[in-house]
Amino acid sequence: MTDVSEGKSPLGFWGSAPDRHSAAEDAQGIAAGSMLAALGVTMLASAELLIGGTAGLGFLARYSTGLSFGLVFFTLNLPFYWLAYHRLGLAFTVKTIAAVALTSLLTELLPDFVSFGTLHPVAAALFGGLLIGTGMLALFRHRASLGGFGILALYLQDRFGWRAGLVQLALDLVVLALSFLLATPYVIVCSIVAAAMLNLTLAINHRTDRYIVR
Incomplete structure (x- = not known):
């Protein structure tokens, strides 16, 4: 019988309380979010679009130097783990490292399993931005x-x-401004659409006063 007063479950790893995710739920959420984000990145990369954030910096490095996006993306995130640990706690930091590592790995592997014969840049921007935003x-x-x-x-x-x-x-707009050094105006416009789709998805759906589960 679940101890409701303490919010504990006899199922341990698999159990959860109304106000707290279980370890199994966290693992599934991190895996699902990383998979969605990696698929969105793959769509943007297939259309040679850009995005904001460290992912955008990873795209810029990939297009300008040919370096692996996954490797650059993982490396660029290393300095931010200090802020995560000191400001948001150890659990958040560990889960974020896992999500970044999994997303980086999947972005390297997915092109061998998923390809797009025809992918219009506008479609890539809309669906890719939505996928990354939903994953985040x-x-x-x-x-x-x-x-x-x-x-x-x-x-x-x-x-x-x-x-x-x-x-x-x-x-993200700051990062996209740097894209003027590499991309055509059309690619930049489509990339801005992708960034807007991503961030509107977060702005509309992510509110701590509505979603209180930890």
Whole structure:
């Protein structure tokens, strides 16, 4: 019988309380969020689009130097783990490292299993941005993120009440501004559409006053 007064379950790893995710639920949420984000990144990469955040910096490095997106993305996130640990706790940091590592790995593997014969840049922007935003939403709701600006955005939301999606949108626009050095105006416009779709998904759906499960 579940101890309701303490919010505990006899199922241990598999059990959960109304206000807290179980370890199994967190694992599923992190895996699902990472898979959605990796598929969205694959769509954007197939259309040679960009995005904001550390993922956008990873795309810029990939297009300009040919480096692996997954490796660059994972490496760029390393400095943000300190902020995550000191401001958002050990559990958040461990789950975020797991999400970033899994997403980085999947973005390297997916092109060998998924390809797009015809993919219009606008479609890639809309669906790719939505997939990444939905993946990040799943991670946020399990107290994890894709690192980088997502960590900073979550910290500012927790500290000052600023909407995480809007904060990240502002930071993403800075990264997209750098894309003028490499991309054509059409690619940049489509990339802005992708960033807007991603961040609107977060801004509309991620509210700590509505979703209180930890």
